[in-house]
Amino acid sequence: MLCMENCAEFLEVLFACWAAGLCAVPVNARLHADEVAHIARDSGARLLLATPALAEGLAPLEGSVETLSAIVSTEGEGYAALLERGTPMRPVEGSPADRAWLFYTSGTTGKPKGAVLTHRNLLFMSHCYYADIDALDERDTCLHAGPLSHGAGLYAVPHLLRGGHQVVLPHFDVDVIGDALRHHTRVSMFAAPTMLTRLVHAPAVAAADLANLRTIFYGGGPMYVADLQRALGIFGPRLYQLYGQGESPMTITGLDQRMHANQAHPRWRERLGSCGVPRTGVCVKVVDDDDRELPSGEVGEIVTKSDCVMKGYWENPEATAEALRGGWLHTGDLGSFDDDGFLTLRDRSKDMIISGGSNIYPREIEEVLLRHPDLVEVSVVGRPHREWGEEVVAFVVARPGTEISVDALDRLCLDHIARFKRPRYYRFVGALPKNNYGKVLKTELRRRLSEEAVSA
Numbered sequence: 001m002l003c004m005e006n007c008a009e010f011l012e013v014l015f016a017c018w019a020a021g022l023c024a025v026p027v028n029a030r031l032h033a034d035e036v037a038h039i040a041r042d043s044g045a046r047l048l049l050a051t052p053a054l055a056e057g058l059a060p061l062e063g064s065v066e067t068l069s070a071i072v073s074t075e076g077e078g079y080a081a082l083l084e085r086g087t088p089m090r091p092v093e094g095s096p097a098d099r100a101w102l103f104y105t106s107g108t109t110g111k112p113k114g115a116v117l118t119h120r121n122l123l124f125m126s127h128c129y130y131a132d133i134d135a136l137d138e139r140d141t142c143l144h145a146g147p148l149s150h151g152a153g154l155y156a157v158p159h160l161l162r163g164g165h166q167v168v169l170p171h172f173d174v175d176v177i178g179d180a181l182r183h184h185t186r187v188s189m190f191a192a193p194t195m196l197t198r199l200v201h202a203p204a205v206a207a208a209d210l211a212n213l214r215t216i217f218y219g220g221g222p223m224y225v226a227d228l229q230r231a232l233g234i235f236g237p238r239l240y241q242l243y244g245q246g247e248s249p250m251t252i253t254g255l256d257q258r259m260h261a262n263q264a265h266p267r268w269r270e271r272l273g274s275c276g277v278p279r280t281g282v283c284v285k286v287v288d289d290d291d292r293e294l295p296s297g298e299v300g301e302i303v304t305k306s307d308c309v310m311k312g313y314w315e316n317p318e319a320t321a322e323a324l325r326g327g328w329l330h331t332g333d334l335g336s337f338d339d340d341g342f343l344t345l346r347d348r349s350k351d352m353i354i355s356g357g358s359n360i361y362p363r364e365i366e367e368v369l370l371r372h373p374d375l376v377e378v379s380v381v382g383r384p385h386r387e388w389g390e391e392v393v394a395f396v397v398a399r400p401g402t403e404i405s406v407d408a409l410d411r412l413c414l415d416h417i418a419r420f421k422r423p424r425y426y427r428f429v430g431a432l433p434k435n436n437y438g439k440v441l442k443t444e445l446r447r448r449l450s451e452e453a454v455s456a
Helices: 008-019 033-043 052-058 077-083 119-132 156-161 174-183 193-200 225-235 257-261 268-272 317-323 362-369 406-416 442-455
Strands: 047-050 070-073 099-106 112-118 141-144 165-168 187-191 213-218 239-245 248-255 283-287 300-305 329-337 343-348 353-355 358-360 375-385 389-398 425-428
Touching: 008 156, 008 165, 033 052, 033 099, 033 112, 047 052, 052 070, 070 077, 099 119, 112 119, 119 156, 119 248, 141 156, 156 165, 174 187, 174 193, 187 193, 193 213, 193 225, 213 225, 225 239, 225 257, 225 268, 239 257, 248 300, 248 329, 283 329, 317 329, 353 375, 353 389, 358 362, 362 375, 362 389, 362 406, 375 442, 389 442
Parallel strands: 047 070, 141 165, 141 187, 187 213, 213 239, 389 425
Antiparallel strands: 099 112, 239 248, 283 300, 300 329, 329 343, 353 358, 375 389
């Protein structure tokens, strides 16, 4: 299990796991210790490797998670011992169907599920990179400014397989990225939309020498067309948009560099607002509630099938059967194709919020907030935010005659979930809107927020 802030050791441990015939379980370094403990128990992790600051906070897990035999800090004696030269060992021979990466992605219940990614999945993902994004060789550099436990780490693989260089930044920093571009050649990097937006609005980037920049591949959330046009004005034809999920890593549809730059096309702006066309070797359909394929223009659930689709959810046959019914991965996202085969995301059938490229599931936050004894009801929704994509807003109903402080709710969240999932605003209301079956109407709550934004 890898719980690390961005560092070179992450890739060192990841590749060592595969050479030893092991399955890696990378987790978001920003997760709360309780969340890490759940993933450790669910995956049956035997060893947890962490960067020093995280290792200290996670130390109690060694005694409370039954399967964990040790927690090793990357700067401790235990890690140094792992690097000591001993008897040379050949990589363990495996098969394409072997587990390689257990990618934990939360479900609508709020409990993370482990998507089992095989070596075949990661190899197909890499081949798709070469076919659709860029052909790579030893001259290329992959710059990692995003969390290695997610998209940035996944796209280290195609660069590794072709002998490319890996440059790992501790975190996203505009000035450091500019410095890296001055010192490395043929640089490509993954960016969540919020990262790309920050680059676009940074004066230093607009004035920088971008001769060494090859490609920015971005995805993981909504991208405003206006910001995309600004990005094209700065970076030129170096942008590739990808749409994927942890269950089909980085690989469902894509909008390539040429499509981004083709301003002469009569539907250029519409295409910028889409997520492109199916990737090489990937089947994508839009279906109705009975899994019947819909014609272009009609909105339905997006389903996909390819060698990039996960093997299933770790030890969760019910969720696997539901997600992979009929042999297709059901993404839970709603979208439509146009007559030219471009897919546009319309909504999410699940109530997931995407903020800063990170997936946030309302049910998880709601369950934590409802631990407060004076909280009767709560409903969490996302509100559009220009920089982060969306921000978390919680509508809360207090018990009559009581008062609940925002500080108390914040503390409750910070004690149980990662900081980035904490609501940015709390709206105290007398009641939540519901339908005849008693289900909270989150669409109504989003409408209220939208109307307030318009009138503000």
